[in-house]
Amino acid sequence: MRRHRGVLLIPPRGPLVFPDPRSADAGGLVAVGGDLSPQRLLLAYDRGIFPWYDAGYPPCWWSPDPRAILDPETLHASRSLARALRRGGFELSWNRDFGRVMAECGRQRPGGTWIFAEMLEAYRRLHQLGHAHSLEVWVDGELVGGLYGVQRGGLFAAESMFHRRTNASKIALVAAVRSVFAAGIRLFDVQFLTPHLASLGVFEIPRDEYLARLEAVRELRVDLGRLAART
16 A cells, blocks of 8 residues: 555555544545445444545545534524424334435435445445444335434444435434434534535534544444334
8 A cells, every 4th residue: 555645545455444534635535445345434434434436436535624513402403394393294214225215315416426336335235234224204105305324333424315305304314313312322423514414503523523522432332223113
């Protein structure tokens, strides 16, 4: 392995190793290359790193500074969202259709998608191994919203969400935060702050603080598999 402008270059099927995420470049890029094996993906999340890249390119591994997270105390529901939550008319489920949720997250995105076939297959494997989870929002049997993410101990790293009805992705996020924190999660990561996420209470912390929080919760024993039975 070698470095290019401070970024670690990992050969295909190279060793399972990542540098200290504090060594990332100004954009948060830590390493390029390797593969999306379950072992490499789990190691990345354990180190505060995640993959994000375009189809046809080698995997790119990121640890941005600052990092965006969400706490139950900061979770905010607008008046319209609060009304939708009170009104109901939807059904929530956990892990009923992980593959479809992830595929829907990759559809109809104006700026293109990073959720291509290689990513779909890799995260489906994580789901089969019990490390990735989805929350679904249904209306009259139709999947209208949802999100998916990766769990490592007390961390839930939300990767993406989608909606096909007004407020459906927001309902998914609110339900996910409430559910996973009740189950024992202590760190809910959304990676980057956007105006949409900020309106829901997402905020930024320095990468050093994020890594310290991750270190404190990574070894917690949290069973999100039980959520499917309770939803």
